Amino acid sequence: MWGRPLPSPYTIYYIPYTIFMIAGVIIKKLTQYNDDRGWLAEIWRDDETDFRPAMSYVSVTRPGVARGPHEHVHQSDCFVFVGPGRFRLYLWDNRQQSPTYGETHEEDMGESNPAMVIIPPGVVHGYKCISEIPGQVINLPNKLYKGEGKVEEVDEIRHEADPDSPFKIK
Numbered sequence: 001m002w003g004r005p006l007p008s009p010y011t012i013y014y015i016p017y018t019i020f021m022i023a024g025v026i027i028k029k030l031t032q033y034n035d036d037r038g039w040l041a042e043i044w045r046d047d048e049t050d051f052r053p054a055m056s057y058v059s060v061t062r063p064g065v066a067r068g069p070h071e072h073v074h075q076s077d078c079f080v081f082v083g084p085g086r087f088r089l090y091l092w093d094n095r096q097q098s099p100t101y102g103e104t105h106e107e108d109m110g111e112s113n114p115a116m117v118i119i120p121p122g123v124v125h126g127y128k129c130i131s132e133i134p135g136q137v138i139n140l141p142n143k144l145y146k147g148e149g150k151v152e153e154v155d156e157i158r159h160e161a162d163p164d165s166p167f168k169i170k
């Protein structure tokens with residue numbers, strides 16, 4: 001299931017990471033440190049990569065509901081799936097110049113498989129809540145939503161409304 005390392009648009013200094021079949025996608029498995037108070041997991045370190053978030057937000061997705069698929073022209077997303085809830089992440093490499101153009105990847109993440117995923121521009125992505133409870137996802141994208149002052153166009157190509165789209169979330 002684990003793919004060979006492929007080039008990333010970001011320099012990776014040191015990170016316990018896996019880069020899957022899609023070039024530039026970084027999937028970091030999160031380690032939970034448990035004690036009698038609960039658990040702690042590092043999700044972001046400046047010394048692991050030169051990717052830099054510009055903002056962050058959290059979303060809640062109801063059971064059986066999907067977000068996406070969509071892609072960005074300039075923005076990279078950095079999703080954090082730690083729970084509550086579980087998700088199936090879908091990725092499609094839609095970059096014609098990519099060595100992995102046309103490759104796809106699906107993986108379940110969340111409460112039982114916590115992970116941080118950096119998705120570069122041109123990789124179509126979406127996820128679906130597959131748990132019986134609402135799930136939370138944190139995103140730390142490297143571009144501000146609608147730009148500084150929220151006055152720019154949204155950097156998003158939406159595929160979910162296109163009935164002929166090859167990108168389908170099951």
